[in-house]
Amino acid sequence: MAGPIEIRVEKVSKIFGPDPKLALQRVREGEGKAALLERTGHVLGLHDISLDIERGETFVIMGLSGSGKSTLIRHFNRLIEPTAGRIVVEGVDITTLAPRALRSFRREKASMVFQRFALLPHKTVLENVIYGLRVGGMPKQQARERGMAQIELVGLDGYDGHYPGQLSGGMQQRVGLARALATDADILLMDEAFSALDPLIRHDMQLQLKEIQARLAKTIVFITHDLDEALLLGDHIAILKDGLLRQVGTGSEILMQPADDYVARFVRDVNRARIVTCGALAEPGAAPAGAAEIAADRPVEEAFAALSQGEEAVAVRGEEGEAAGVLTRRRVLQALSRS
């Protein structure tokens, strides 16, 4: 689904240190992250990142710690200022916003969910949820109604008067999610939002997010270091390493055509059959008459049954049932074999 561009990142670089402009010059002349740190004491956060994020999609930014992913997401609401480059949201270059305009951008356009929840410990669940509305000046009664609706949406009915410290981690992050949804911003920035939760709860939250997303169709930027999470949630995935963008693509693209060794090693242990879609492997041509049919957006593993019953190929059908190519047994085995 190629929607209109919601967030465009243009050649963004970020360097931490006393004289970032000078350090950036050195980086442009080819100095690497480690050399820069050793020679000048500057830390290269991001270098020359360009990305397009479509409206209504879930865009996952992935990388290990130190890759710059948390730095990048903080550029989208300017919690961190870029050293160079622009971030254009719906046609507006937010790097030029004055403080007042930036505050209303944060109140109305983009809200954020944090890894360690970052709830206000001295305020109740309801007060936390409506914090963004209240700093924007919404009257208490109106904010309260909106807040109660959000609390219900994330399944915390009856907890509105509790304090964050009385809730479990999973419940606290639901409060964080409700707080971000309450401002009705189009863009939801989620910084490792589920990383601090234990696996079962994390999976529940991932499913809940997908369900909420199906209803609200926000533009979600999701940061994670967990590849499974990235593949589950992301319409597109960007992979960062040492402040450089290594690859952007759909889950299938990244698994099937890794841009470099680093990405290839990263995705090596993933169960491809469950992620890669039939459409991504389909070859042009027509299937033999009488072959089984499968939809292009289904994972390859769903074609296994048909392929294992003696058929050499299955026909792939697109969204409207049109022919979208043929998926052969040879192609499947080739794609799934480890190189």
Add this chain to the structure above:
Amino acid sequence: MSGGFPELFDMRAVSRAIDGAFTRIVIDHGETLELLFLPVLRMLLAMERGLQALPWWVVLLALAGLAWAASRSWRIVAAVAAMTFAIGAIGVWDQAMVTIALMLVATLIAVLVGIPLGIGMARSDRMQSAMLPILDIMQTMPIFVYLIPFVMLFGPGKIPALLATIVFAIPPVIRLTNLGIRHVDPEVVEATRAFGASPGQVLFSVQVPLALPAIMAGINQTTMMALSMVVIASMIGAGGLGLQVLQGIQRLEISRGLLAGLGIVLLAIIFDRLAQAYGRRMQRNLKLGN
């Protein structure tokens, strides 16, 4: 110079210049300054008279009520009431009221000035590095050194005593306000910024409330230091329990000094208990959220 240290400057001239300049300030601005601090003096005197005019049991009940409000514990209420009663029983009630008035007014002004200064330090590293040495000087410079100029400016009396007490007592509340705000979880502060809070909203909705236990600890220390200043302040006209101690020393009346000293100790314990109980209860309320 017996050690043979070379005379680099003409320090006698420097000293003369300092003294001369200060004398001129006293002559030119002494009256203006006195006028400026007249409202403070009036407040202090009103407080003294008010406390002395109140029947003793009203003061006792008020302190017991404060203890209940701060601690919700009958044990602390009973202890505060008993100690207040003891102050009267050892015959230093009136002087104690004078001392309480000085301490309360000094603490009040120290808090009103100190908290904004502490907030300023927390928000600006430059201001912090400028203020820290000044605070160090205020806490290490022998009190008498700044007692002298205050007396020269205002003449012996309650105003210089009050100002000296404030200078001596204000550092803890400034330091702990600064520290408390700096130690507020940066992620929480970042979250409030991410939701579009202005710097003022961040300060008053998150930083100050979460720093409140530290700020209260600072106010508590400031109160204690103000109280410990009363004996010295009485040398320049503060009156109260300190004056009794001073007279006890001058007249070699052990009993007078001892009883007034005991009164000071009792006051210190009472106000320390009040502040600590309040701080503990506040911390418990915040704990809910941690």
